[in-house]
Amino acid sequence: MEKSDATTIEIGETSRERKGKAPLLGAAENARAAGYRRGVAIFDLILRVSAAVAALAATITMGTTEQTLPFFTQFFQFQASYDDLPTFTFFVIAMSIATGYLVLSVPFSIVCIARPQVTAPRLLLILCDTLTLTLTTSAAAASAAIVYLAHNGNSGANWLAICQQFTDFCQRVSGAVVASFISVALLIFLVVLSALALRKHG
Template identity: 80%
Template sequence: MEKTEATTIEISESSRERKGKAPLLAAAVAHDRAASGYKRGVAIFDLILRISAATAALAATITMGTTEQTLPFFTQFFQFQASYDDLPTFTFFVIAMAIVTGYLVLSVPFSIVCIVRPVAAGPRLLLILCDTLTVTLATSAAGASAAIVYLAHNGNSDANWLAICQQFNDFCQRTSGAVVAAFVAAVLLIFLVVLSAVALKRR
């Protein structure tokens, strides 16, 4: 009789333990699903921002790379011409923004992987490292070119640099537009870095 009672008590205690663990497992599963849904939403937003940044960087590259203006004076044999490759800063701008555009296009598949597998930390960590480097490149190109555009618009009387935008109006407008597009791409890249950091933090 004593053995039977002991067996009965052990069975009842094990059933109680299982019943106590069931709500904990359900809560853990629900938490994992919520975190996965949150990270998937962040990854979708990341993809949208990445495509937008690639579009802005491509627009900046094409606009600057096709910028030139010729002013005829007296005869067609005597002309003044302004082109982006006359200035090393603008040449660096075109190369840098082309690299930024290429990287953003190549990073789109990794962003899609983050949507399919939102819990995976490897692709997200790779993106945040590369995005940080790309932000530096885009910001340096845009900042250096913005200084040249400012001088083209306003000149510098102390250095006897004349403003050329009164004559080369189209040239200045296109270079200014390219610089603005580059800054837009840089800002979007900063948002991408922040998003990746937030997604990695919520693990």
């Protein structure tokens, strides 16, 4: 008996099979994008709480700063307080506003974790984060200039350095300014994260 040669014919994918795979690929890509956005939102929440803690520490430290130099008589006393300088008063007000905003923004950050596909909360956060970043940066920079003068003075303007006498006062206001710059750095990261999340949406 003669054996017939077996012939195999390769049949490509039909259009129906290709259409069936396309939704699966789209669903997998959407799932990866949602996972990415959820991870960004979780990191956003951690940074937001950290920035709120730093802003609160700066507010409390500056708002409770005062020092009185001891002298022999109560009629001659030198006292330094944060509210003696309008810049430090502005610092306390600005950092209080930033702290309040960061605390109130936490629920919106949680919404971004629970529903990463929603863009409205993320748009609101990036807008308010940018405004808060501007406010805290101006307060921190202005206060840093005053702290520098307190430490070094200015011979041209005959401004004396007071930190040799008011050491505790200068240490506390310096610490408050450092905490405010930490909050500024964290806010910058928050704005960048929100921008990345929105870009992934697009």
